[in-house]
Amino acid sequence: MDRVLKRNLNRSARYTALYIIVIGIAFIIIFPIFFLVSFSFMSDYETFSEWPKPIVPSFRADFMIDKDAEGYHLYIYNKSEKEFVNFGPLSFTNNENDLASLQKFIRKYSNCAISTDKLREYLKGVDNQGEATFQLKKKILDNYVLFFDITRDAPAAFIRSILVACLTIVISLTIGGMAGYAFARYMFKGKNLLKLSVLFVRMFPAVSLAVPMVIILANMGLADQPLGLSLVYSVGQISLNIWVTASVFMSIPVSYEEASEIFGTSKIGAFWHITLPLALPGLAACAMYSFIGSWNEVISAVVLTQFNPTFPVVVYKSLVGSQGQINLITAGSLVQALPAIIFTLIIRKYILQMWGGVRV
Amino acid sequence: MATLQLLDIAKHFGKGVWGVKKLDLEVEDKEFLVLLGPSGCGKTTAMRMIAGLEDVTRGTILLSGRDITDVAPRNRNVSMVFQNYAVWPHMTVYDNIAFSLKLKKMPGAEIKQRVQETADMVKIGGLLGRHPGQLSGGQQQRVAVARALAVKPELFLFDEPLSNLDAKLRVIMRTEMKDIHQKTEATSIFVTHDQSEAMSMADRVVIMKDGGIIQIGTPDDVYSRSTDMFVAGFIGTPPTNFFNVVCSYNDQKIELKHSDFVLPLDSANFAELKEYNGKNLVLGVRAEDIKVVPESKAVFKEKILVIEPQGSHQIVAFNLEGAMYKISVPAEIEMRVGGDIGLDFNMDRLSFFNKETENRILLKSEVSN
Ligand SMILES: Nc1ncnc2c1ncn2[C@@H]1O[C@H](COP(=O)(O)OP(=O)(O)OP(=O)(O)O)[C@@H](O)[C@H]1O
Ligand SMILES: [Mg+2]
Numbered sequence: 001m002d003r004v005l006k007r008n009l010n011r012s013a014r015y016t017a018l019y020i021i022v023i024g025i026a027f028i029i030i031f032p033i034f035f036l037v038s039f040s041f042m043s044d045y046e047t048f049s050e051w052p053k054p055i056v057p058s059f060r061a062d063f064m065i066d067k068d069a070e071g072y073h074l075y076i077y078n079k080s081e082k083e084f085v086n087f088g089p090l091s092f093t094n095n096e097n098d099l100a101s102l103q104k105f106i107r108k109y110s111n112c113a114i115s116t117d118k119l120r121e122y123l124k125g126v127d128n129q130g131e132a133t134f135q136l137k138k139k140i141l142d143n144y145v146l147f148f149d150i151t152r153d154a155p156a157a158f159i160r161s162i163l164v165a166c167l168t169i170v171i172s173l174t175i176g177g178m179a180g181y182a183f184a185r186y187m188f189k190g191k192n193l194l195k196l197s198v199l200f201v202r203m204f205p206a207v208s209l210a211v212p213m214v215i216i217l218a219n220m221g222l223a224d225q226p227l228g229l230s231l232v233y234s235v236g237q238i239s240l241n242i243w244v245t246a247s248v249f250m251s252i253p254v255s256y257e258e259a260s261e262i263f264g265t266s267k268i269g270a271f272w273h274i275t276l277p278l279a280l281p282g283l284a285a286c287a288m289y290s291f292i293g294s295w296n297e298v299i300s301a302v303v304l305t306q307f308n309p310t311f312p313v314v315v316y317k318s319l320v321g322s323q324g325q326i327n328l329i330t331a332g333s334l335v336q337a338l339p340a341i342i343f344t345l346i347i348r349k350y351i352l353q354m355w356g357g358v359r360v
Numbered sequence: 361m362a363t364l365q366l367l368d369i370a371k372h373f374g375k376g377v378w379g380v381k382k383l384d385l386e387v388e389d390k391e392f393l394v395l396l397g398p399s400g401c402g403k404t405t406a407m408r409m410i411a412g413l414e415d416v417t418r419g420t421i422l423l424s425g426r427d428i429t430d431v432a433p434r435n436r437n438v439s440m441v442f443q444n445y446a447v448w449p450h451m452t453v454y455d456n457i458a459f460s461l462k463l464k465k466m467p468g469a470e471i472k473q474r475v476q477e478t479a480d481m482v483k484i485g486g487l488l489g490r491h492p493g494q495l496s497g498g499q500q501q502r503v504a505v506a507r508a509l510a511v512k513p514e515l516f517l518f519d520e521p522l523s524n525l526d527a528k529l530r531v532i533m534r535t536e537m538k539d540i541h542q543k544t545e546a547t548s549i550f551v552t553h554d555q556s557e558a559m560s561m562a563d564r565v566v567i568m569k570d571g572g573i574i575q576i577g578t579p580d581d582v583y584s585r586s587t588d589m590f591v592a593g594f595i596g597t598p599p600t601n602f603f604n605v606v607c608s609y610n611d612q613k614i615e616l617k618h619s620d621f622v623l624p625l626d627s628a629n630f631a632e633l634k635e636y637n638g639k640n641l642v643l644g645v646r647a648e649d650i651k652v653v654p655e656s657k658a659v660f661k662e663k664i665l666v667i668e669p670q671g672s673h674q675i676v677a678f679n680l681e682g683a684m685y686k687i688s689v690p691a692e693i694e695m696r697v698g699g700d701i702g703l704d705f706n707m708d709r710l711s712f713f714n715k716e717t718e719n720r721i722l723l724k725s726e727v728s729n
Binding site: 262274277 | 413
């Protein structure tokens with residue numbers, strides 16, 4: 001009895017320890033992503049001036065205005081210090097110019113919108129009672145709107161990036177898939193050497209190849225164009241796709257194709273009717289890798305594009321050239337991550353595809 | 361209606377590897393022909409050449425007189441059942457069976473009827489909506505057979521279709537396939553390396569070895585009149601017992617001298633052995649043709665080494681000159697390990713082989729049969 005109890009205790013202890021470790025690791029992985037999401041909904045003031053940083057974005061901001069000999073003063077409620085602190089210009093008057101710039105300031109740094117008329121109303125209240133407090137609703141998606149507003153290139157770059165990613169999938173999957181099929185099904189001289197050598201291209205860092213690529217693309221008339229960029233990405237992806245598709249095709253018995261040939265199709269027909277549907281999960285995985293690889297690539301894209309940057313380049317430049325508006329950068333980063341996530345979710349269906357409960 | 365002729369076909373895989381060295385064969389209409397031989401003897405290669413999955417290096421294949429040597433597999437009007445079934449896992453049973461019919465642009469209603477018909481014939485009529493992954497090996501095998509049947513081909517090829525099934529199911533399927541063959545009357549070639557399967561199913565058996573044919577004949581032919589020692593040793597469980605003997609012929613008497621016994625033979629029935637006077641011969645005797653007799657009448661006596669009861673009979677093993685011999689004895693006869701038994705031969709069913717060539721020495725009595 002005692003032994004059983006001891007053993008059970010022992011096991012619970014082990015499981016508890018295991019779960020603590022697992023949760024810890026999950027936390028380490030999720031935490032940065034959580035902050036990325038959280039920050040992308042915060043105002044500049046929240047991310048910059050509050051310490052310790054808030055964990056979740058607020059939906060409102062509290063303001064106060066008072067008045068002395070120099071003029072009006074604006075304060076914002078700092079949640080960490082739990083008091084109103086100075087916000088905006090040292091002092092301002094109630095003339096139209098001051099109010100307009102104040103309105104802009106509030107919008108830019110606290111993501112709250114207020115009309116000048118409303119401001120004037122509050123100022124009247126200050127005149128009567130010495131001070132006025134008011135609460136404004138934060139525009140929660142403001143960072144995203146602002147990101148596309150400030151970075152003029154962003155919308156076009158976004159579409160361009162999708163184009164590049166799709167072209168990369170098409171090029172690398174058709175060429176890589178066909179080569180993979182040949183490697184899987186046919187015997188020929190130097191097969192292993194050739195298969196190994198396609199990996200060589202992946203051994204060089206992207207930057208080292210970028211400059212020669214620029215020259216080659218320029219000669220082809222494809223410099224600074226989506227097609228050119230996707231060609232460059234395809235080079236690396238093809239070799240990966242060859243390896244993945246070769247093993248996918250190898251796992252499909254040749255006799256499936258032979259049966260198809262006997263029962264009425266040509267060799268090509270057998271591929272379409274039998275092998276392709278069976279290989280779909282593997283091919284979908286390849287497509288996903290190609291998409292994500294192309295979508296997230298920055299280094300080559302920085303070198304290879306000039307007037308037609310891709311989206312990661314835009315985000316990267318906003319990161320480098322921004323005035324430290326971390327909330328805008330996080331918003332850009334999330335916009336950047338979103339298509340890859342959506343694409344993965346869509347294609348997941350094919351990757352997990354099973355036939356009658358049996359994975360092939 | 362459908363006959364198959366293989367005229368001197370051969371397959372060379374390159375680097376001196378011959379899958380099939382020479383195959384001359386004629387399959388008659390409605391015949392169930394079994395290709396039997398040890399692993400690697402070229403049975404699969406032969407089938408694949410007939411199906412068109414493999415080019416021939418030499419020779420001609422005629423199906424009902426039509427030269428199909430260079431015809432694409434889909435135009436040969438030949439069906440095949442593969443050893444690993446090769447039913448397509450991404451299609452339902454229905455789609456698997458209907459595949460070839462759809463490609464032939466058969467009207468939908470007719471397809472439906474044909475699929476149901478063939479599925480019922482192989483007893484999977486209730487499984488049409490399932491995927492192969494949800495079926496047992498035996499059921500998948502039936503799907504493969506139904507798929508082949510649905511086309512109504514001129515020729516059926518079965519490449520060891522039962523070898524992946526468990527022993528019991530194999531015996532059941534054996535009977536069912538024979539039944540199906542009797543219903544469809546389709547000309548069939550069946551490959552196996554299980555000789556009991558071959559014996560029980562075949563109209564004729566083709567014994568292959570090293571890419572060539574050793575013997576063609578009915579199951580009784582290959583069992584009782586094996587053409588050489590390879591066939592005699594390959595067919596039958598337990599296989600034929602071989603005794604090395606010296607033949608002597610004098611005073612009008614033929615005697616086979618073995619180190620443990622001397623077997624006198626009737627000189628009229630075994631006249632062909634006279635010319636082997638003084639030469640070495642191999643005497644081949646089937647397990648059931650060595651009888652247990654009272655010791656007084658025995659040709660030779662031996663000590664029992666092992667007894668393997670089989671229910672209906674028992675296999676008794678003994679040692680002679682270092683070689684193991686096995687005989688089949690009725691279950692009623694009581695025996696014990698280590699005891700002596702007297703043995704005699706069934707004189708009507710003796711086989712003789714040339715020691716050098718290992719070929720059968722033909723007796724007149726056999727030829728007339
Ligand atoms: N594609 C190939 N390339 C080279 N050699 C081959 C090829 N296919 C078969 N062989 C060789 O041809 C010979 C006959 O092979 P085959 O598959 O026909 O034998 P089998 O009689 O079907 O044997 P099993 O009973 O084991 O199936 C074997 O020696 C084999 O190694
Ligand atoms: Mg084989």
